[in-house]
Amino acid sequence: MLQAHGLACVRGDRRLFSGVDLAVAPGQWLQVEGANGAGKTSLLRILAGLSPAAEGHIEWEGRPVAEVRDDFHARLLYLGHAPAIKDDLSALENLQTAAAVGGRPLDEATALAALRRIGLKGREDLPSRVLSQGQKRRVALARLLCGQARLWILDEPFVALDVGAVDMLCGILDEHIGRGGMLIFTSHQAVQLQGNGARLELTR
Amino acid sequence: MSQPLINWFKFASPASFYPLAGKLWPWFAALAAALTAAGLWISFFVAPTDFQQGEGYRIIFIHVPASWMSMFIYCVMAFWSAIGIGFNTRLSGMMSAALAPTGALFAFLSLWTGALWGKPMWGAWWVWDARLTSELILLFLYLGYIALTAAIDDPRRADKAGAIVSLVGVVNVPIIYFSVKWWNTLHQGASVSMTKAPTMAATMLWGMLLMALAFWMYSIAVALYRVRSIILERERHATWVAELPEMQR
Amino acid sequence: MNAFVAILRRDLLLAMRRKSEMLTALFFFMIVVSLFPLGIGPETALLRRIAPGVLWVAALLAAMLSLNRLFAADHQDGTLEQMALSPTPLTLLVGGKVLAHWLTAGLPLVLLAPVLGLQFDLSSRALGILMLSLLLGTPLLSLIGAIGAALTLGVRGGGVLLSLLVLPLYIPALIFGAGAVEADMAGLGAGGHLSLLGALLALAAFFAPWAATAALRITLE
Numbered sequence A: 001m002l003q004a005h006g007l008a009c010v011r012g013d014r015r016l017f018s019g020v021d022l023a024v025a026p027g028q029w030l031q032v033e034g035a036n037g038a039g040k041t042s043l044l045r046i047l048a049g050l051s052p053a054a055e056g057h058i059e060w061e062g063r064p065v066a067e068v069r070d071d072f073h074a075r076l077l078y079l080g081h082a083p084a085i086k087d088d089l090s091a092l093e094n095l096q097t098a099a100a101v102g103g104r105p106l107d108e109a110t111a112l113a114a115l116r117r118i119g120l121k122g123r124e125d126l127p128s129r130v131l132s133q134g135q136k137r138r139v140a141l142a143r144l145l146c147g148q149a150r151l152w153i154l155d156e157p158f159v160a161l162d163v164g165a166v167d168m169l170c171g172i173l174d175e176h177i178g179r180g181g182m183l184i185f186t187s188h189q190a191v192q193l194q195g196n197g198a199r200l201e202l203t204r
Numbered sequence B: 001m002s003q004p005l006i007n008w009f010k011f012a013s014p015a016s017f018y019p020l021a022g023k024l025w026p027w028f029a030a031l032a033a034a035l036t037a038a039g040l041w042i043s044f045f046v047a048p049t050d051f052q053q054g055e056g057y058r059i060i061f062i063h064v065p066a067s068w069m070s071m072f073i074y075c076v077m078a079f080w081s082a083i084g085i086g087f088n089t090r091l092s093g094m095m096s097a098a099l100a101p102t103g104a105l106f107a108f109l110s111l112w113t114g115a116l117w118g119k120p121m122w123g124a125w126w127v128w129d130a131r132l133t134s135e136l137i138l139l140f141l142y143l144g145y146i147a148l149t150a151a152i153d154d155p156r157r158a159d160k161a162g163a164i165v166s167l168v169g170v171v172n173v174p175i176i177y178f179s180v181k182w183w184n185t186l187h188q189g190a191s192v193s194m195t196k197a198p199t200m201a202a203t204m205l206w207g208m209l210l211m212a213l214a215f216w217m218y219s220i221a222v223a224l225y226r227v228r229s230i231i232l233e234r235e236r237h238a239t240w241v242a243e244l245p246e247m248q249r
Numbered sequence C: 001m002n003a004f005v006a007i008l009r010r011d012l013l014l015a016m017r018r019k020s021e022m023l024t025a026l027f028f029f030m031i032v033v034s035l036f037p038l039g040i041g042p043e044t045a046l047l048r049r050i051a052p053g054v055l056w057v058a059a060l061l062a063a064m065l066s067l068n069r070l071f072a073a074d075h076q077d078g079t080l081e082q083m084a085l086s087p088t089p090l091t092l093l094v095g096g097k098v099l100a101h102w103l104t105a106g107l108p109l110v111l112l113a114p115v116l117g118l119q120f121d122l123s124s125r126a127l128g129i130l131m132l133s134l135l136l137g138t139p140l141l142s143l144i145g146a147i148g149a150a151l152t153l154g155v156r157g158g159g160v161l162l163s164l165l166v167l168p169l170y171i172p173a174l175i176f177g178a179g180a181v182e183a184d185m186a187g188l189g190a191g192g193h194l195s196l197l198g199a200l201l202a203l204a205a206f207f208a209p210w211a212a213t214a215a216l217r218i219t220l221e
Helices: A040-048 A069-074 A091-101 A108-117 A133-145 A163-178 B008-012 B014-046 B055-087 B090-122 B130-151 B155-186 B202-234 C002-017 C019-040 C044-065 C069-077 C079-084 C090-119 C124-151 C158-185 C191-220
Strands: A002-011 A014-024 A028-033 A055-060 A076-079 A151-155 A182-186 A196-201
Touching: A002 A040, A014 A028, A014 A040, A014 A055, A014 A182, A028 A040, A028 A163, A040 A076, A040 A151, A040 A182, A069 A076, A076 A133, A091 A108, A091 A133, A091 C002, A091 C079, A108 A133, A133 A163, A163 A182, B008 B090, B014 B055, B014 B090, B014 B202, B055 B090, B055 B130, B055 B155, B055 B202, B090 B130, B090 B155, B090 B202, B130 B155, B130 C158, B155 C124, B155 C158, B155 C191, C002 C019, C002 C090, C019 C044, C019 C090, C044 C090, C044 C124, C044 C158, C069 C079, C069 C090, C069 C124, C079 C090, C079 C191, C090 C124, C090 C191, C124 C158, C124 C191, C158 C191
Parallel strands: A028 A182, A028 A196, A076 A151, A151 A182
Antiparallel strands: A002 A014, A002 A055
16 A cells, blocks of 8 residues: 655646645556646655655655565556657567566566567567557556555556557556555546546646 | 755755855855955965975965865755755755856866966976876866756756766766876876975965865855855746845846 | 676677677777877887887777666666666676676777787787786776766767766776786786786776666766
8 A cells, every 4th residue: 555645746846736636546547647847746756755855755655665665665566757768679678678677587588478468569670769658658568567565656657558558558458456565657538447446637 | 854954955945055156155255255355365375485386386275276176066056966866956956056257267277377487397287297187187077067957948957967977977077087096007198296395394285275275265265255146046936035135226 | 607607798789780780880999099009100119118008008998888788778868767676686787787787898908919919019928918917907997987887878068078087097007018028028027007907897896886786876867
């Protein structure tokens, strides 16, 4: 369970948001909404532990994140704006090295299965620079299928995906929530996910 | 933790340090002026003419204290940086930023006076003497700090990056000094040292000490004055700044 | 430790797929060294005297040339964020990246240096000492450089700033490295210089990844 109380974010002179409370329990999802520049990405980065909050605190399983950082990061999967894809590596290599650097080595069969399911069959060994923007997104999203992370924090996961891929990703997210996973994401699209969900509107 | 006698952290907040600095800096400035007057008087009129170096030696009354201060200020910057990293106080980064230009100024002054001293003594404006070379590298370290903090837009990030630079620098300063000295002996360069003047009369020592104290007070005054400007610039949106008497005009 | 090996392998693989970048730095090294005789004149005795300094300065500049790349690509494509969120300590991953940088940018310089030293008529003994000093010195350059690269990440005019920050810190390596060869040529023995270089390397290996990590975290905030 991830809980946050009274989070605030300051960028330069501007206060993006303050007093944000949220809680995500197993089997729940949370969609963060707000206008451009409202601080959606900043909030997700704060929740993931990449940047410190100006105010407020975050708890993971009832304990402050700062105390259980390693455990928290072992259970967290964060996908940011940038897909973390190396142009010179193939889709398969990208997936495997990302997992290994994350401390969770991945065998080839699992990685291949994930890439096929995400719709990259036949493109596993192409260097990523020849893939389209949407296909690169899919390589990044294939990571969702490979780990055992409990909490997914996804920044604009639906960007650059075609209609079919949006449906498929919704299916993957539903599965995750159905398994008792937690999900926090941002999206400009109206997404219908199953299960117990909430929306958080960021306002000044 | 036991309760300390004075709550030092009270003054770690820019809002409470701003008026304190405002009260203190004129005193330090006055002290600096008085000490400079006394120091210069001793240096020019009391200290005897050096029998080897003539009147030209009197430049060491500026040169040596300036070198001391340039090194000392870098250590103080590193001290504030360590505090800033350890306790995450905003003020310490501002203090480092306020000290850096003064430190660079003293390093430059030391090099400039060194060149002026070197021309009559060694017959060259620049000699690759170990001390002068280290001073030059110290100036580069100051310039690196200033350039880096100026290039980062977010002041908090600039402070933290600057803190790392000054800490890395302060670890390196002795290593650099030692290596330059080693290099100097290997190449058997100029062996005349400015501070080891053969006859160091007591009055000369007093002159130098007074000048060093004067520079010290000047540095504190200028740093306090500058930190006030930095505080105002960064906190310009805070309510306490808007309530200041000087803002009401 | 697995993550350390993984990132080392990944960076080496990436370097192999982009050989041109590695070779550019090597050619730079060769050209800079070859320019000196053209500027100074072909007098052998003089060339022999300046050879250690020239080769070391050129190696310094060549190693610095590739520092920009150390974290920039990872920062741009989001890999750095993933590294920061890895359960493996970021310091260890940074160490892996620095080692990869040395293997691709430092070690080739060490191997190429004796060939260039022949242009300056260095004796085979001096060439050996030169290689040894570079072998100890170039990892030091990568380690110190990593701090500068991390600090200037995503900063305006980062490249020039990086040189301003890093070059003063390279001076001890330059002095002891070039000094080792000169001392040996003067018959004083290079042992003292080399052991000091080794001591500096040990010190940097301990502190530099830590400082670079702190700088990276600031950039990521």
